[in-house]
Amino acid sequence: MLVGLTGGVGSGKSTVAALLAERGAVVIDADAVAREVVEPGRPAYEAIVSWLGPSIVRDDGWLDRSALAARVFNSDRDRERLNSIVHPAVGARVTELLAAAPHDAVVVYDVPLLVESDMAGAFEVVVVVQASLETRLSRLEGRGMGRDDALARMAAQATDEQRAAVADELIENDGSLEDLTVAVDGVWERLQFRQ
Numbered sequence: 001m002l003v004g005l006t007g008g009v010g011s012g013k014s015t016v017a018a019l020l021a022e023r024g025a026v027v028i029d030a031d032a033v034a035r036e037v038v039e040p041g042r043p044a045y046e047a048i049v050s051w052l053g054p055s056i057v058r059d060d061g062w063l064d065r066s067a068l069a070a071r072v073f074n075s076d077r078d079r080e081r082l083n084s085i086v087h088p089a090v091g092a093r094v095t096e097l098l099a100a101a102p103h104d105a106v107v108v109y110d111v112p113l114l115v116e117s118d119m120a121g122a123f124e125v126v127v128v129v130q131a132s133l134e135t136r137l138s139r140l141e142g143r144g145m146g147r148d149d150a151l152a153r154m155a156a157q158a159t160d161e162q163r164a165a166v167a168d169e170l171i172e173n174d175g176s177l178e179d180l181t182v183a184v185d186g187v188w189e190r191l192q193f194r195q
Helices: 013-022 030-037 045-054 064-074 076-100 133-142 147-155 160-166 177-194
Strands: 004-006 026-030 107-110 125-130 171-172
Touching: 013 026, 013 107, 013 125, 026 076, 030 076, 030 125, 030 177, 045 064, 045 076, 064 076, 064 160, 076 147, 125 160, 125 177, 133 147, 171 177
Parallel strands: 004 107, 004 125, 026 107, 125 171
Antiparallel strands: none
16 A cells, blocks of 8 residues: 655654554654665756756765755746756655565554645555644754744645645644554554554
8 A cells, every 4th residue: 555645844744653663663764764875876866966056066076955955045047947857766665665675564654745746546544644834843943943934845745735636644743652652553554444
């Protein structure tokens, strides 16, 4: 079973992914795959550096993700170009990971831009994690992200309404970790039933 998991920045999607993994899901993290495909020496890395130049490369040779984000998150054109480089490489790697998963597994593809990429139809079940704006801002600020940067990232993503429209399972994550665990247990039980 292929499950799409998404949610806006700061919603708690990664925590939900970890809880599903604890219950036996095979989790493929699109962000982790996206970091992997832009490692030094990989074709996507070479394409990005060729496009943006050495100012986005750290002294150790790895991409400076903060500099890259600052460059592309406020420009639709630049973000689209970056996506045109990274997304095909991510797709190829995800295909490899899916092929390696056991045939009877619940595979959870944790993808922040599921709605923006119009991918909902690729999954048997779409799980959306949502939290209020203030909860999300508080979490992001707690991670050291400035409020303006957090709001800019949110504005570049789908709205809560757009994500909810494709959800088969909607998890509200404004409460405690215990509340979230109970919600994930319910989702996991329903996924098992569908399998």
